[in-house]
Amino acid sequence: MKKAFIFVLFIAIAMPSGYIPAYGKKYAAEVRDGAVSVSSPHGTVKLCFNVINGIPYYSMSFKNRQALKQSRLGLELKKGTGLMDGFSIAEADTSSFYGVWKPVWGEEDSIVNNYRELAVKLEQKKADRFMIIRFRVYDDGMGLRYEFPLQKDLNYFIIKEEHTQFAMPGDLTACWIPGDYDTEEYEFTKSKLSEIRKLFKSNVTPNMSQTTFSETGVQTPLQLETDDGLYMNIHEAALVDYSGMNLNLNDRDFVFETWLTPDALGDKGYMQAPCHSPWRTVIVADDARDILASRLILNLNEPCKLKDVSWIHPVKYMGVWWEMITGKSTWSYTNDFPSVKLGVTDYANAKPNGTHGANNTNVRRYVDFAADNGFDEVLVEGWNEGWEDWAGNSKDYVFDFVTPYPDFDLAGLNSYAHSRGIKLMMHNETSSSARNYERHIDTAYKLMKRFGYDAVKSGYVGDIIPRGEHHYGQWMVNHYLYCVKKAADYRIMVNAHEAVHPTGLCRTYPNLIGNESARGTEYEAFGGNNPDHTTYLPFTRLQGGPMDYTPGIFCMKISSFNPQNTSWVRSTLARQLALYVTMYSPLQMAADFPEHYEKYMDAFQFIKDVAVDWRKSIYLEAEPGDYITAAREARGTNNWFVGSTVDENGHLSHLNLDFLDPGKKYVCTIYADSRDAHYEKNPESYVIIKGVVTKNTKLNIKSAPGGGFAISLIEASGEKDLDGLKKIGNTSRIINYVKK
């Protein structure tokens, strides 16, 4: 049966801000056998859409290889007729878009946004209503979303479940963590899809708040690979006023389907037209490095909505934090009370426990070290009243975010820090009591402005209040963005921990400079992260936005300073340096203690030198679960930094420095694992090799098991900079296999 489609070809409208050139391009969509097809600008990705027996489907290919089999689309509603079937195509509009935009901070200083678009208007005649499914097809994947225009009979509706499918072309290999409504702090597992079910339970490690829903449930970004080397990555972009997405796998047919986070009533979304879902994204490539280089998710987010971004800046910081995480000191001030009440508990006359980390002397010590070494800010956790019983009690009024402990001189410490060129970084742990945080957020932010803070780390540990809500439900998704917008009103940058997975919203609200939403370095003190953990994160968690991973641990054996804690860090010291490059973030912490850095100031030099904002990023080698090597050029300089992180098997890298400028010489400093380094047996053993390199240099560098390396490449401004340095590289020799 043939249908008459109305194709409306139109010119894409240039985006109002951020774009340099922008033009639209007409093209004709292919129509064959009742299906609508659209190909990416250079034809690598092809998207097919059709309606069969009233049900919408799509499929996708990459360079003529099947990436997604025929996959169903639709939404189930709580009441009345769903949006699952009974559809016919009323209209199919096609357009194309090319634009370049400049992120406020990022891995590049400009990003190309080039796609072809197909918007299909689907009519559901029995219910007298319609919706639009919009596809944007890029050379490295596609995004699709549901749109619900204002209309007579679809104004308010409640989503019971979204049933967007991603039908795999076989039993792929996935890098996955268990699906959960409340935490993403799980280890990654690389397995066949068919193995997920049997591996599921053992992967659900304990967390302060967690809610799994299916033994084949997994989270996004989900990194996938076919046996013949096709890489795919499924996630969502621009998650606004909608529930966060997990995926559930039908492991008979290898079909993933969206599984939204429910609210306290089990409902999955309260919608009011006109509105739309977030984008459902699939990045596809035949080289794993192209997954890391994809900007598809950022491109599918709205341009920056902040008028003035002059106050937003990358931040390199230290913090009174690792000592509490490792149990060396405490967030709490006193052990006098089995529970405390803000405004009632008399802290002034309480007996200090002697372990409180956020005390005046200790904070000054961090400020001094940070100032001496060129940092921007110092985070202080545990500075405010309430930490004695903050976690695990479902306590509503848990913090007021403004009242310091007696031994934390709020005014004095800020004033001291400022005198040393350092800002303190605010910490607002909410204990997941969202109502309480919203009640205090204005006074909290006003306090920050009064004392000169410009960045806040917020936290959502434990079960959500309102009780029954989840970290990734619509309620909390709304809350997180509320806080980011409110912070922008106060010119405050936000780094939210335990929040929903990022979906590229930092493009729209670039004051969202960081998130956690995965197992960070803190888990190295809670039993350890797998040695390959950081080879997964850029393929998964980081697809949505930067992570405050807090690298830079130099002392791996935690029992050496806290005998109670037998955890040890599963990384060599050299790899800790590499993470500043491989784990892109405009917010980078040097997480260890000043006294630990003082033992290795030669290695610490890399942390001092490394940039946090980039003109260009190149992925030199990458394989999820094995290794990642990235090179980045610092904004505003011609200097480059290279980092490599590898799994428990170690790795030999053959680096070609041909990304460097021709005709220039660079002072190259390599921070690498020593020959006998090993993440467990000898983690703090490294070598530093300094020499001169050019774009013709080739370097062979061996990373130890659980190791890695970091390189700084500083442009020589003249021969003086090269005094006493020799050319290095360009032999088959492994450059770091020298005696220490």
Add this chain to the structure above:
Amino acid sequence: MKKAFIFVLFIAIAMPSGYIPAYGKKYAAEVRDGAVSVSSPHGTVKLCFNVINGIPYYSMSFKNRQALKQSRLGLELKKGTGLMDGFSIAEADTSSFYGVWKPVWGEEDSIVNNYRELAVKLEQKKADRFMIIRFRVYDDGMGLRYEFPLQKDLNYFIIKEEHTQFAMPGDLTACWIPGDYDTEEYEFTKSKLSEIRKLFKSNVTPNMSQTTFSETGVQTPLQLETDDGLYMNIHEAALVDYSGMNLNLNDRDFVFETWLTPDALGDKGYMQAPCHSPWRTVIVADDARDILASRLILNLNEPCKLKDVSWIHPVKYMGVWWEMITGKSTWSYTNDFPSVKLGVTDYANAKPNGTHGANNTNVRRYVDFAADNGFDEVLVEGWNEGWEDWAGNSKDYVFDFVTPYPDFDLAGLNSYAHSRGIKLMMHNETSSSARNYERHIDTAYKLMKRFGYDAVKSGYVGDIIPRGEHHYGQWMVNHYLYCVKKAADYRIMVNAHEAVHPTGLCRTYPNLIGNESARGTEYEAFGGNNPDHTTYLPFTRLQGGPMDYTPGIFCMKISSFNPQNTSWVRSTLARQLALYVTMYSPLQMAADFPEHYEKYMDAFQFIKDVAVDWRKSIYLEAEPGDYITAAREARGTNNWFVGSTVDENGHLSHLNLDFLDPGKKYVCTIYADSRDAHYEKNPESYVIIKGVVTKNTKLNIKSAPGGGFAISLIEASGEKDLDGLKKIGNTSRIINYVKK
């Protein structure tokens, strides 16, 4: 088995503010057969407490008649051992208290608080913890509460259910409404306890938000009566950070038990020690009038916590309200949109629907009439954007509380009103979207201060957001008080509709000048209230605090001005006047339209004259469901006002004016039903009789079916005031059976 009790006798500490004289009085508690007894100051009420097989019980008698049989006490917890059994008495402290306090506004200008107290410390040895049950025994009843002091093993706990029993001494007669977590807007039914189950369903009339839980569930204040004339009233006092209480009846044994409102997870209270439950109260009397005169619930609340109360004042007001309620006009401004989004919907260019009530011309009309007749304020509903789709959509961002419709000149109308000596009264309908209200409450209240509003009517129509929460759960109880305290910070008075039943908190926060929490006059436009409705309310709803009942309807047939609405008001006009006296509130509305009052300006005179704040109140006659006649002396004058409301049978009142000052003469104006008046057939027929009376005067006044009367008694300052007036009363003649 005998136990050794430690009796600690101590002097009650005088309350810091509001009290005139206050002293404590030692007395010895009676101990007999392992039970502890305490009698009220004058011995009328006796309370017995004992522990049998580890379970705590209490019972109560009034003038040696059994009021409550042995009734169990205890709480079931969500986790671990409950607080139901395994108890032994560790300590029993007794004390007494006498004090007099002065309410900011009220039925009296001073209130005696005189009780004997028994605090029993109950040890639960198996769990190594304890709680205190505190009883306060008054001559007109008792209050008891559970207290949880700070201790090692009872810091945080979750209440699964509170099991406080009220064991009835038989199959009593109750004035009840269906138990519900979300609404109290039901008609009262007077029936035997044994009849509740079969009457239940037919009493559950539809509401925008309602959740019943048991076919023998009822709400408090619950008015009860034994066959031999013992009256009891069960309620709660000082409901703070706890779930609102319903009662469930075991109708085999006639035992009521507390049934708390659950949260979204089904939990009934999140507690952190030190803390306590609200008071569970039982007022008892052998004359129904003494139930109305009881101040037990106010006395069990904490003294005023506001330092400055100079800005709090009683309010007599009119409003642009009844015309929307009756359907004559609309809250909404336009019919252009099937749904609206604040900040997106273009109201400026929308087509006005022509029925919007809150327009400049109409508001000025109300302001003028209110100013001409001595009112304080004019409420305007529907002034702000968002009313097009505000109800029934579970819409989160439903109002911003600050953006007026195009035809409401916020600045101009306030300025005009002020020029006429009138304040506008703010309206903040939340549509039960509590998060949204809290997010905007500061800007909303700041707007009020900027434009000179000092009172807000707030509303909670529809299901609560956070979804799954209920109007009477701990979450919302916390919210309502949050708003009242926040309002106090801005010196704003609050009148919250659809909120939890009041529990005397207006003593502690006297800026809470009104609540709805029952079927108000609005239901006269939604099908009508039963003619006896207002003979129940003072015995039930009003026990917890004043109600914004909005009386004063002069035009009973709604179809006369809105043909679409066939409702009619079940009341005579004379009774509408009476309600200003029988329904005590510091906030009194004249709810009808100016043009309706203009038809009956002689009757309207009473509304102009009647006071809204009182030195003294006397209940002349009362029987729940039949009639109530009250007399009140206005503060700051020697004038008295009398009101009487009666049921569908009519009533003949024999009034003795001996409450008047000896030796004084009063100008008495009686507004009574005419001989042929009838709430259905002839509701607007009344007579006005004016004459001179003294304390020796007796008046016989007949109220029509569904009728009533009002009397003003103005002290004559000299003979001139009495010019042309005759003595009236003191014959067996019915004074209002005259020709009109």
